[in-house]
Amino acid sequence: MTLNQQTAVRKTAANRDELIEKARQIGLIAEKHASEAEQNAKLSDVVIEKIREAEFHKLLRPKVYGGQDLDYFTFGEMIRTIAYHSVPAAWLSYFFVIHETWPAFLPKESRDELFNDGGLMADVFAPVGKVTDDGEGYRLSGQWNFCSGVLWSDWIALGAVAKLKDGDAPEYSMYIVHKNDVEIVDNWDTLGLRGTGSNGVLVDNVYIPPNRVFKMARVMAGQGLGKDNYEPEYQIANVPYMQFFLMGFQFIQIGGVERLLDIFQSKTENRIRIFNHGQNEKEAASSQRVLAEMKIQLSSLKGLSNEYLERLTHYQENSMTTLDEEEREKLFAIRGYVSKNAAEMALRVLLTLGGNSIFKTDPTEMFVRDIMTVAVHPTHLYEDSLAAYGKSIFGFKGNPTW
Numbered sequence: 001m002t003l004n005q006q007t008a009v010r011k012t013a014a015n016r017d018e019l020i021e022k023a024r025q026i027g028l029i030a031e032k033h034a035s036e037a038e039q040n041a042k043l044s045d046v047v048i049e050k051i052r053e054a055e056f057h058k059l060l061r062p063k064v065y066g067g068q069d070l071d072y073f074t075f076g077e078m079i080r081t082i083a084y085h086s087v088p089a090a091w092l093s094y095f096f097v098i099h100e101t102w103p104a105f106l107p108k109e110s111r112d113e114l115f116n117d118g119g120l121m122a123d124v125f126a127p128v129g130k131v132t133d134d135g136e137g138y139r140l141s142g143q144w145n146f147c148s149g150v151l152w153s154d155w156i157a158l159g160a161v162a163k164l165k166d167g168d169a170p171e172y173s174m175y176i177v178h179k180n181d182v183e184i185v186d187n188w189d190t191l192g193l194r195g196t197g198s199n200g201v202l203v204d205n206v207y208i209p210p211n212r213v214f215k216m217a218r219v220m221a222g223q224g225l226g227k228d229n230y231e232p233e234y235q236i237a238n239v240p241y242m243q244f245f246l247m248g249f250q251f252i253q254i255g256g257v258e259r260l261l262d263i264f265q266s267k268t269e270n271r272i273r274i275f276n277h278g279q280n281e282k283e284a285a286s287s288q289r290v291l292a293e294m295k296i297q298l299s300s301l302k303g304l305s306n307e308y309l310e311r312l313t314h315y316q317e318n319s320m321t322t323l324d325e326e327e328r329e330k331l332f333a334i335r336g337y338v339s340k341n342a343a344e345m346a347l348r349v350l351l352t353l354g355g356n357s358i359f360k361t362d363p364t365e366m367f368v369r370d371i372m373t374v375a376v377h378p379t380h381l382y383e384d385s386l387a388a389y390g391k392s393i394f395g396f397k398g399n400p401t402w
Contacts, residue, residue, distance in 0.1 A: 010313065013074045022054040023078040026093060027085030034086060034195070034366065041188050042197030047089055048152050057096040057120055062104050062231045065115040069235065072244075072309040076251040083255025087370035088195030090255060094248040095148050096120050101236045101245070102157060102174065105219055107211040114176070119154025122147050127172050129160030129203070138162070138208040140175045143185065148198040154179050156201060157214055165210055174214040181206045192366075192373030220401075222322040238319045239312055242402070243331050246379045247312060250305045250335055253342035254298070256371045260349045261294055263364055267353055290352050294345050301338045308334050329389040329398035336385025343375035378402075 013019060026047070030037070033044035051057075056078070061067035075097070083090035099121040103114040114121070129142035144158050157174035164171060185200035215223070224237045231237075236244060268291065271281035281287050308331060315323075323331075346368045350357055357364035378384075379402050388398035 010073060010310070011069075011071045013068065013070055015068075016074045016077075019056075019059075019070075019074060019078055020081055022056070023081040023093070024085075026050050026054060026089055027082040030082070030086030030089035030195070034363070035361070037086075037088060037195030038360075038366065041194045042151055043089060043092065043195045047086075048092075051089070051093055051096065052120070056093055057100050060097055060101050060236060061115060062111075062234050064231065065111070072247060072312045073306070076248065076305065076309055079248050079251040080255035080258070083252045084259045086195070087252060087256045087367065087374065088193050090252045091193060091196050091374070092149055094252065095122070098245055098248065099123055099149070099153075099157075101241075102214045102216075103176075104234065104236060105214055105225060106176075110176070110209075110211045114155055117154060119179075120149060120152050121155045121157070122149035122153035123157035123159075123174060124201070125159050125174075127159040127161045129158050129175065131160045131162035131175065131208075133163070133165070134207070137210055138175065138213070140177065140203050140206050140208050143200055143202045145185075145187065145200040146198050147201045148196050150179075150182075150184060150199055150201055151197045156182060158201070158203065159216075164213065164215065171215070172217040172220075174216050175208045176212040176214065177203060177206050177208065190373065192369035192371070224321060235316050238321065239315045240321055240323050240328070243315075243323070243328065244312060246335060246402070247308060249374060249377060249380055250301070250308065250338040250342075253339060253371050253374050254301055254305060256367050256374075257294075257298060257301075257342045257345050260346055260364065260367050260371070261291070261298060263367070264294075264349045264353060265291055267357070267364075271353075287352065290348065294348065297341060297345055301341060304334050304338055325398055326389075326392040329385075329392040332380070332385040332399060332402045333389035335380035336382040339375045339377075339380040340382035343372045346371040 029050050030043065030047045033047055037043050058066045059068060059070045079090050079094045082093050103111050124144035124147050126144060128144060129140050132139045140158065140160065142160070147156065150156060155176055155178060157176045159172065159174055161170050161172050163169060164173065181203065183202040185202050188194070188197055188199045219241045225234065268287050269282045273279045273281055311331065350364060350368045353364060359365065384399060385402070392398040
């Protein structure tokens, strides 16, 4: 039975209210230190400490390592709540949660090592590394950019394509290194998301034991947990992994846009147009129409994002770890559509409010830059996603990864 024939039952975490409140507190503290984060190109230490204190990073671990049943709707609402106050804090909070799912697919020895270590985790999916087999394990070299969370993480998974010891051909995998084995490249000087501190990492001939390789291509092809599976009902092993992993970006943007619309309304209510007979802008039909249209747009983006979560829930309930091409690319298209429209809405707020909103001390320009920067992530580029979905509708192969 397809999702169109049977809507997935929405379940919410037993501690939903507690989780949302923790998210709100993280957002409020991040907002208070927003100027500092912009200047230093990283979140304040007090914000990171609040994220650690909330222990969000443990939520989607297997239960034996402290995880819980965190439904996708509660997860999305947590990220949206933080983003309303700080897009960079929402970005990192989201990543710290999802990064602690890939260790679940490692052999038990490495699961224990990473989960019991207690440190946060980062990764870069781009398969740009060079790998050689040294007989016992692997040697990894290369430079990866955009490593979100690297400044505060102990473990980092880095993408590369190479032949594994139990494989027949080169395949896409993530090679997991400790922070002591990498050099952080201070190159995070960007349009937006400055507070994420997403610097590059440089690795030179670092040894990787075989049990610290996350075999991403196999998981994406539907391979579940290994023979020592300790939790057959572990939710992340019962959904298409990549489509789960990418679910949160849309809620980051929606939370930021929601804040921008509140800013727009507040500023418009108090805006006097000195070059337009001193008119109060809230009486102008143009601004009334802009706000009304954007509120309807926001509702439509929320509806699409909830459909995405309903589909994830359906996959989990039916243990669907792979999707047909059209279904997979529809999710890509939803992410792309939300991302592009959120970015356009953010820019429209700035263009309508005018010059008083472009100062660095004004939250408007900061949220606009952050939302637009989120939109350039390759996992939801609009042109790519809609083209891939359109191809799949006509029976052709879409994007090979997203």
